[in-house]
Amino acid sequence: MKTAIATSLEYLAQMLGDPHAQIYERLYRQHPEVQALFVLDTDGSVRGAMLQTTLETIFDYAAKGRLDSLSLGAWRSHHLAYDVNPELFTRFFFIIRDCAKAELGSAWTADMESAWIDLLLQVRASETE
Numbered sequence: 001m002k003t004a005i006a007t008s009l010e011y012l013a014q015m016l017g018d019p020h021a022q023i024y025e026r027l028y029r030q031h032p033e034v035q036a037l038f039v040l041d042t043d044g045s046v047r048g049a050m051l052q053t054t055l056e057t058i059f060d061y062a063a064k065g066r067l068d069s070l071s072l073g074a075w076r077s078h079h080l081a082y083d084v085n086p087e088l089f090t091r092f093f094f095i096i097r098d099c100a101k102a103e104l105g106s107a108w109t110a111d112m113e114s115a116w117i118d119l120l121l122q123v124r125a126s127e128t129e
């Protein structure tokens with residue numbers, strides 16, 4: 001089931017190449033206030049690394065069937081210094097799911113839906129670990 005997550009991201013990459021632009025557009029639409037946090041990232045490389053790390057966390061979860069909540073917790077705490085609270089931090093995972101679901105359209109499957117729900121529940125649960 002969890003491999004359905006990896007498949008959804010592979011399709012997304014096939015459709016868009018690098019999904020960076022669409023994911024950050026979606027983030028800024030839903031949370032316009034965060035755009036100001038990235039002013040120093042003039043070449044987009046920090047945002048690139050941030051997306052990369054999040055995707056690696058998701059692929060790692062898909063491969064192992066469990067979330068590396070230790071490493072995720074470290075990133076989450078690190079973000080408090082940027083004024084990114086734990087709930088907002090979690091939102092990035094929802095935004096990636098929403099982007100994949102919107103782009104895949106009819107290629108989005110019931111397995112993808114339920115595998116993503118499991119992951120998002122675990123990411124949310126790890127907010128208080």
Ligand code: HEM
Pocket residue numbers: 027034037038039040041046049050051053054057072075079082084088089090091092093
């Ligand atoms: C909507 C949620 C999030 C917001 C608003 C956010 C915001 C930020 C900000 C403001 C920076 C620093 C920008 C700069 O230095 O110019 C940053 C860096 C970074 N973020 Fe996020 N972040 C979010 C979610 C995440 C998630 C879920 C992960 C990974 C699991 C992540 C990983 C990183 C990494 C790897 C960096 C760059 C390395 C570093 O800070 O030293 N971020 N993020």
